Every structure is written in structure tokens, then in C-alpha cells.
Amino acid sequence: xxxxxxxxxxxxxxxxxxxxxxxxxxxxxxxxxxxxxxxxxxxxxxxxxxxxxxxxxxxxxxxxxxxxxxxxxxxxxxxxxxxxxxxxxxxxxxxxxxxxxxxxxxxxxxxxxxxxxxxxxxxxxxxxxxxxxxxxxxxxxxxxxxxxxxxxxxxxxxxxxxxxxxxxxxxxxxxxxxxxxxxxxxxxxxxxxxxxxxxxxxxxxxxxxxxxxxxxxxxxxxxxxxxxxxxxxxxxxxxxxxxxxxxxxxxxxxxxxxxxxxxxxxxxxxxxxxxxxxxxxxxxxxxxxxxxxxxxxxxxxxxxxxxxxxxxxxxxxxxxxxxxxxxxxxxxxxxxxxxxxxxxxxxxxxxxxxxxxxxxxxxxxxxxxxxxxxxxxxxxxxxxxxxxxxxxxxxxxxxxxxxxxxxxxxxxxxxxxxxxxxxxxxxxxxxxxxxxxxxxxxxxxx
Amino acid sequence: xxxxxxxxxxxxxxxxxxxxxxxxxxxxxxxxxxxxxxxxxxxxxxxxxxxxxxxxxxxxxxxxxxxxxxxxxxxxxxxxxxxxxxxxxxxxxxxxxxxxxxxxxxxxxxxxxxxxxxxxxxxxxxxxxxxxxxxxxxxxxxxxxxxxxxxxxxxxxxxxxxxxxxxxxxxxxxxxxxxxxxxxxxxxxxxxxxxxxxxxxxxxxxxxxxxxxxxxxxxxxxxxxxxxxxxxxxxxxxxxxxxxxxxxxxxxxxxxxxxxxxxxxxxxxxxxxxxxxxxxxxxxxxxxxxxxxxxxxxxxxxxxxxxxxxxxxxxxxxxxxxxxxxxxxxxxxxxxxxxxxxxxxxxxxxxxxxxxxxxxxxxxxxxxxxxxxxxxxxxxxxxxxxxxxxxxxxxxxxxxxxx
Numbered sequence: 126x127x128x129x130x131x132x133x134x135x136x137x138x139x140x141x142x143x144x145x146x147x148x149x150x151x152x153x154x155x156x157x158x159x160x161x162x163x164x165x166x167x168x169x170x171x172x173x174x175x176x177x178x179x180x181x182x183x184x185x186x187x188x189x190x191x192x193x194x195x196x197x198x199x200x201x202x203x204x205x206x207x208x209x210x211x212x213x214x215x216x217x218x219x220x221x222x223x224x225x226x227x228x229x230x231x232x233x234x235x236x237x238x239x240x241x242x243x244x245x246x247x248x249x250x251x252x253x254x255x256x257x258x259x260x261x262x263x264x265x266x267x268x269x270x271x272x273x274x275x276x277x278x279x280x281x282x283x284x285x286x287x288x289x290x291x292x293x294x295x296x297x298x299x300x301x302x303x304x305x306x307x308x309x310x311x312x313x314x315x316x317x318x319x320x321x322x323x324x325x326x327x328x329x330x331x332x333x334x335x336x337x338x339x340x341x342x343x344x345x346x347x348x349x350x351x352x353x354x355x356x357x358x359x360x361x362x363x364x365x366x367x368x369x370x371x372x373x374x375x376x377x378x379x380x381x382x383x384x385x386x387x388x389x390x391x392x393x394x395x396x397x398x399x400x401x402x403x404x405x406x407x408x409x410x411x412x413x414x415x416x417x418x419x420x421x422x423x424x425x426x427x428x429x430x431x432x433x434x435x436x437x438x439x440x441x442x443x444x445x446x447x448x449x450x451x452x453x454x455x456x457x458x459x460x461x462x463x464x465x466x467x468x469x470x471x472x473x474x475x476x477x478x479x480x481x482x483x484x485x486x487x488x489x490x491x492x493x494x495x496x497x498x499x500x501x502x503x504x505x506x507x508x509x510x511x512x513x514x515x516x517x518x519x520x521x522x523x524x525x526x527x528x529x530x531x532x533x534x535x536x537x538x539x540x541x542x543x544x545x546x547x548x549x550x551x552x553x554x555x556x557x558x559x560x561x562x563x564x565x566x567x568x569x570x571x
Numbered sequence: 572x573x574x575x576x577x578x579x580x581x582x583x584x585x586x587x588x589x590x591x592x593x594x595x596x597x598x599x600x601x602x603x604x605x606x607x608x609x610x611x612x613x614x615x616x617x618x619x620x621x622x623x624x625x626x627x628x629x630x631x632x633x634x635x636x637x638x639x640x641x642x643x644x645x646x647x648x649x650x651x652x653x654x655x656x657x658x659x660x661x662x663x664x665x666x667x668x669x670x671x672x673x674x675x676x677x678x679x680x681x682x683x684x685x686x687x688x689x690x691x692x693x694x695x696x697x698x699x700x701x702x703x704x705x706x707x708x709x710x711x712x713x714x715x716x717x718x719x720x721x722x723x724x725x726x727x728x729x730x731x732x733x734x735x736x737x738x739x740x741x742x743x744x745x746x747x748x749x750x751x752x753x754x755x756x757x758x759x760x761x762x763x764x765x766x767x768x769x770x771x772x773x774x775x776x777x778x779x780x781x782x783x784x785x786x787x788x789x790x791x792x793x794x795x796x797x798x799x800x801x802x803x804x805x806x807x808x809x810x811x812x813x814x815x816x817x818x819x820x821x822x823x824x825x826x827x828x829x830x831x832x833x834x835x836x837x838x839x840x841x842x843x844x845x846x847x848x849x850x851x852x853x854x855x856x857x858x859x860x861x862x863x864x865x866x867x868x869x870x871x872x873x874x875x876x877x878x879x880x881x882x883x884x885x886x887x888x889x890x891x892x893x894x895x896x897x898x899x900x901x902x903x904x905x906x907x908x909x910x911x912x913x914x915x916x917x918x919x920x921x922x923x924x925x926x927x928x929x930x931x932x933x934x935x936x937x938x939x940x941x942x943x944x945x946x947x948x949x950x951x952x953x954x955x956x957x958x959x960x961x962x963x964x965x966x967x968x969x970x971x972x973x974x
Contacts, residue, residue, distance in 0.1 A: 148790065264721050297749075306860065332651075334607065334651060379601075379653065383653055384653035385653060385654055385655040386650065386651055386652060386653060386654075421599065421601045422599075446602075447601065447602040447606065448601035448602055448603040448606070448653065448737060449603075449606070450602075450603045450604075450605075450606030450607035451606065451607060463606045463607070464602065464606050465602030465603075465606040465611075465619060466603040467600060467601070467602040467619065470769045471613065471769070473602075473613060473620075474606065474611055474612070474613050475604065
């Protein structure tokens with residue numbers, strides 16, 4: 126499935142998809158189902174992207190992993206899809222319509238061909254570090270399968286924390302541990318590329334007046350997703366600093382976007398809705414807790430979203446209009462929020478006391494392709510999509526974009542756009558090959 | 572409540588901003604500015620609501636906000652504004668707009684908006700005062716006077732320009748300026764006191780609280796009590812005391828008051844033009860005041876020149892004009908103080924002396940029309956605000972009987 130491309134120079138996929146989140150997987154499946162050969166490249170150790178880590182999705186409150194996991198297995202088991210995890214795109218060079226994609230295959234110190242995912246190495250390992258999949262709340266061993274439903278189910282060794290004690294190699298039934306494995310660079314040719322590299326969140330501390338570094342109880346929305354997920358780090362919602370059950374949770378919206386002073390003027394488009402969703406889930410998980418959302422405008426623009434917002438209000442979730450100006454850590458790990466309640470006539474300056482604060486950080490691009498590929502980015506840093514009538518086209522011929530790589534959007538829009546990108550790729554390949562046959566014809570005759 | 576809307580007001584206020592670059596229309600009313608402000612209280616006037624009034628064209632309400640003058644421009648709001656709408660500069664522009672609207676002549680508005688007009692007025696006034704001062708000189712023959720350059724000390728200076736003449740013109744100016752300020756003073760007082768709250772009620776303004784309000788406002792103006800709370804963020808706190816904004820402003824103000832006092836006492840206690848030794852108390856007070864004031868001015872000017880940090884990075888022409896006028900007045904005054912004790916009078920000395928008198932007269936006569944007007948309006952705003960906060964007599968009585 127993820128065999129090395131080395132020594133297999135004949136492998137030439139029809140399309141390479143950069144990023145195996147929900148957008149990349151959807152594009153890959155839509156192309157593969159048309160009989161095209163697809164290479165799905167992922168930087169992390171598992172496919173699935175951010176979505177596999179989410180608790181539930183808005184506005185239906187469907188279980189996120191129940192939607193993502195089947196897509197992950199479908200991609201992994203598809204005859205026409207090949208997956209490379211722990212792989213980064215280093216550069217794309219386009220020569221006469223052929224894209225030469227240079228890939229860095231990072232060493233995992235585990236031979237994936239031999240590893241059977243039995244996890245004996247993980248159980249034997251003594252070295253632990255904060256689990257990135259659980260937003261640092263749980264622990265992961267230095268050698269481990271990334272998370273329960275990761276695909277591929279292969280152990281990966283973290284060289285930063287490995288003490289090379291040899292325990293894992295001793296217990297491995299298939300001798301898959303290779304301490305001397307090296308990263309390698311491979312170059313693969315293809316006709317089309319889809320950039321589906323997704324997003325990162327900007328720093329929790331991007332607004333210094335929120336003092337996020339001074340309190341463990343000022344958390345990211347993705348951390349809240351893990352707290353809410355049924356298979357999350359604690360199995361219930363506890364606040365990180367002391368494990369207390371929160372009694373008053375605040376959501377601070379626009380904490381990393383729509384803010385020129387931090388260089389992110391655009392709206393991240395999903396924060397209003399996920400805050401409402403998390404607030405609803407919290408009122409189920411913590412029935413007596415007060416939940417407040419501090420917002421500037423509620424942007425409930427999608428199908429069924431406004432109803433979702435109205436339902437949240439009816440459930441008793443507090444909505445306070447006003448941008449939180451400052452968050453001060455106070456005694457017992459609690460937090461004081463300074464806000465002007467802009468809809469009130471009197472007593473507009475308020476200090477609100479909460480014991481857990483979720484910051485709606487801004488979405489920023491995960492990858493800047495303009496540094497090493499022909500794809501240009503727009504002034505906001507996301508991939509530029511200059512053609513209004515072909516929103517998945519980039520500035521480079523034969524390279525397309527899907528999902529958040531071209532700008533913040535929710536899962537619904539991401540999946541629709543991934544399908545559109547796949548359609549554009551297959552159309553592009555069809556036309557390209559038809560033209561080649563047309564050109565080749567007379568040459569053969571002549 | 573009916574509101575009269577001035578749809579042009581926002582554009583007019585923008586013209587009072589520095590370099591016409593004030594983009595306050597970008598404000599989407601999130602309330603960050605008010606919540607981050609170290610001085611904001613639960614009153615209507617702090618940045619967001621005033622910006623909203625400007626956006627909606629509610630001129631009557633905006634001009635009734637004494638809170639405009641309770642902002643000391645620490646710049647916290649501007650540094651953290653999500654839209655970079657620059658609320659701090661808006662507050663400054665709104666203050667300048669308010670001065671132009673309190674002033675019945677409309678001249679201050681022209682002065683603020685047009686640097687050319689400002690300079691023209693300055694030149695015409697300076698020329699006028701120069702001619703007025705030299706009038707006597709022209710009428711007297713230099714020979715009978717012993718010439719410009721005979722004799723020593725201030726006696727000679729006042730033979731050049733007679734002291735009585737300077738003082739008469741000065742007093743006349745004070746009367747003219749006083750009258751102009753009285754208009755502005757009553758205009759602002761009437762608007763602020765006429766302001767109604769959401770329920771349509773005026774604030775109490777009990778007569779008994781007037782004197783204490785004046786006292787506390789003047790004390791606050793003198794010791795910069797509120798100004799000290801302004802901008803208490805770490806960046807500003809980290810600055811040594813001598814460089815904090817309130818201290819720099821205080822130095823300018825205390826130095827200026829010392830010079831004013833020295834001049835007044837000189838006028839009242841000493842025969843005009845009589846020579847005194849350098850250690851004469853009023854001379855020492857004037858000298859020290861001048862140096863302290865110059866210290867403040869030099870920091871204020873150098874920060875505006877380097878323009879690296881908020882709030883010094885955007886200065887309007889009005890800011891510069893007032894600062895420079897004051898600086899040159901102080902410098903020429905200090906030089907004159909030295910010149911008086913020179914063994915031989917020089918042309919330079921006479922020119923400095925005359926420049927000092929002309930600049931000081933400009934400063935006074937332009938007081939109601941320039942940024943200098945803040946000494947009146949800011950103090951008045953502090954008084955009115957204190958006064959409005961005092962409980963109504965019946966409430967006070969109730970509080971006294973039921974503590």
C-alpha cells in the first residue's frame with residue numbers, strides 16, 4: 126500500500142494529491158472512482174487531517190469520525206489510490222505539461238512493509254510525550270501508532286524522544302524496527318496535482334492581551350474538540366490546569382481573525398458555527414455549566430445554520446456582543462474577561478468571570494506552495510484562485526486546489542470543492558490526452 | 572427621542588485627523604477600544620460610542636460628550652483595534668472638531684483643517700504685533716534715546732520697546748481672547764449640561780457640588796491624577812518616570828505655569844524695567860520653569876519626529892504648530908533672560924526679545940483657536956464630569972440619613 130517508490134520508476138500516477146485531509150481524500154476517491162491512478166501524499170503519520178480529530182460536526186451534530194473513518198478506509202483500500210504518509214512535497218517543477226513532484230519521505234524508523242500494527246513496540250516503550258493528536262492532553266509513546274483509528278495502522282518512531290533502548294526492537298514480532306532508516310527524496314512525474322494542504326491555526330498567543338501563555342485554561346478550539354470527543358483524552362470535559370469540571374465556559378470569537386492588528390483581516394468562516402456546536406455539546410456534557418459566546422457578529426451563513434444558532438439561543442447559551450479586549454488570569458486558575466457589552470444601554474463595561482476559555486483562533490494556510498511550486502498565493506497567504514468560473518483552478522496549468530488551502534471554509538464546502546477539483550482534474554486530463562492523440566496522429570502517419 | 576443627523580459630520584471629523592489618513596469608517600463597533608481603555612467608565616463617551624455617534628451623524632450628542640476630553644491618548648485602543656480604525660486619533664480629531672464647533676467664529680475650524688491658513692494667520696498676527704511694538708521706536712529718534720546699543724540690562728530692552736506698551740497690548744489681548752473663550756466655554760457647558768440619558772433625563776448637577784467639583788478637577792489637572800492611570804500597560808510602565816507620557820506633559824504644563832506666574836508676579840511686584848540681580852526669585856522661577864518646560868517639549872518633539880510608537884506616530888499640523896510655537900516662545904524667553912545680563916546689548920538680543928514678545932502674543936491670541944484651547948476645554952470637561960457624578964441633593968440627604 127505504501128511501498129517505497131524507490132526502485133519502482135515505472136510508477137506514474139495520473140494525479141498527485143497534496144494533503145490527505147477530508148478534501149484530499151474526497152478528491153482522491155472521486156478521481157480513483159473514474160479509473161484514474163492517484164497518489165495521496167500526507168505529511169503526518171496518518172491520513173484523515175483535522176476532521177478525524179473533531180468531536181461532532183455542525184449543523185447536524187453527526188459524529189465526525191463516523192464520516193471521516195469510512196473515507197479513510199475507502200481511500201486506503203482503493204485499488205487506484207496509493208498513499209504515502211510522512212511525506213512532504215519539497216518542490217513541483219512543470220516541464221511541458223508534466224509535473225515533476227519532488228517528495229521527501231521522512232524516516233519513520235519502522236519498515237511499513239513489515240509492520241503489522243500489533244502495537245507491542247508501543248507497549249514496551251518507556252518514553253512518553255504530550256500526544257499531539259490529543260492537543261497535548263494525553264501522552265504518546267516515542268514509538269506508537271498515531272491514534273486508535275489511524276490509517277495506516279503502522280507504528281512510527283519519534284527520534285526526538287527515543288532513547289534507543291532497544292525494547293521495541295526486542296518485542297517486534299516481524300523485525301520491522303529499523304533504527305538506521307534514512308529519509309529519502311523521490312521524484313514522481315504526474316499530469317495533474319491537487320493542492321489540498323488545508324490549514325493551521327495561528328498562535329494561541331497571537332493577541333498578547335489574552336495572556337494565553339499564562340493560563341492552561343485558555344485553550345484552543347481544537348483542544349475543546351478533543352475534550353468533547355467520546356474517545357478523547359479524559360473521556361469527559363475537564364479543564365486542563367487542575368482537572369476541575371468547568372462551571373462557566375467562555376468562547377471568545379475572532380481571537381485570531383478579522384483583526385488587522387495581528388495581520389489576519391479575513392474571517393475564518395467556521396468559528397461561529399463550531400463555537401455554537403461546542404456550546405451545544407458542552408451543555409449536554411456539563412448540564413449545569415454557564416456557557417457564554419462573546420462575538421462581534423454571528424456568521425451563520427450555510428444551510429440550516431441560522432436555525433442551529435437559534436436553537437442554541439433557545440437552549441440557554443448566552444450570547445454577548447462585544448470583542449473581548451483582555452483576559453486576565455486570576456486566583457484558582459480562573460479567568461477574567463474584559464468586554465464592552467455593546468448591545469447594552471447602561472453598564473457597558475463588564476468583567477466576566479469564567480473558569481475555562483476557548484479562543485477562536487484564526488485559520489492560516491498550512492503550506493505556502495508559492496515558495497517551491499508554480500502555484501501563486503493571494504495576499505492572504507492562501508492559494509490564489511484567479512478564475513471566478515473555475516474556483517479550483519490555480520495560477521498554474523494542471524495544478525488545482527481544494528478545500529481550505531484556497532481559503533477558510535467549512536467541511537460541507539470543502540467536500541463540495543474537493544469534488545469539483547476532481548472533476549476539473551479529470552476534464553483537464555481528458556483534454557490533454559485528446560490533444561496529445563490529435564498531435565501524435567499526423568506524426569505517426571507522416 | 573428625535574435626533575438631528577448631520578450626514579457630512581464623519582467626513583468633517585476626518586479632516587481634523589493627521590494627514591487626512593484617519594480611517595475611522597472602518598470601525599465595526601466591536602467594543603474592543605472601550606474595554607481595553609484604562610480610563611473608560613460606564614458612561615457613554617468612550618471611544619466606541621462616540622465613533623458610533625460620528626458614524627450616524629449625531630452631532631448634538633457628540634458635542635455633548637465631555638468624555639472626549641477625558642481621553643489622554645495613551646493609544647491602547649489604537650494598538651489593539653481589530654480594524655486599525657485608530658480610535659485614539661479619532662478622539663483627538665473629534666476634540667479638535669468640537670473646538671471648531673464651540674467656537675462661534677469658525678476660525679478655529681479653518682486653522683485646524685488648513686495648514687496654509689494657520690501659517691497665514693500666524694504670519695499676519697506676528698507682522699501686526701511687530702509693527703505695533705516697533706511703533707514707538709519709529710516715533711522716537713534713536714539719538715535722543717542714546718541709540719539702540721547703549722546702556723545695560725533690561726532697562727535698555729524696555730527702552731527699545733517700552734514695557735508699558737507691551738503690557739497694555741497684552742492686557743487688551745487677554746480681554747479679546749477671554750471673550751472668545753467665554754463663548755466656547757458656555758457653548759460646551761450648555762451642550763454637556765443639556766445632555767439627556769437614555770430615559771430622557773438630564774443629570775442632576777447639584778449646586779452644592781459645584782465648588783468641590785471645580786477643586787477636584789483643578790487638582791487633577793495640576794497633578795495629572797487621571798493621566799497617570801492612562802496607558803498602564805507593561806510597555807509604558809517599563810519606561811522610567813521621567814519619560815512617561817503624563818510626566819512629559821506635566822513638565823510642559825508645570826514649567827509653563829511657573830513662567831506665567833513669574834511674569835505675572837514680576838508685573839505686579841516690580842517696577843517695569845527696573846534691573847534686578849539674576850538671583851531675584853521671579854527670575855529663578857522663570858528660568859527653572861523654562862528649563863522644565865523645554866525638557867518636556869524636547870521629548871514630545873523628538874518622539875513625534877522619530878514617530879516610532881503610538882501615539883506619537885501620527886501628528887496633525889495642529890499638534891506640530893502648537894508644540895513649535897510654544898517651544899520657540901520658551902527658547903526666546905530663556906535667551907532673553909540671558910541677554911539681559913550681558914555686558915553689551917547686541918542686535919541679536921533685541922531681536923530675540925522682540926521675537927519672544929511677538930510669539931507670546933501669538934500664543935495667547937491663538938489660544939482659543941489652536942490645540943492650546945485644551946487647557947480650557949479639558950479642565951471644563953473635568954469639572955462638568957465631576958459635577959454630574961455628584962449625587963442629587965435628595966439622594967445625598969438620603970445617603971446621609973441611612974448610611
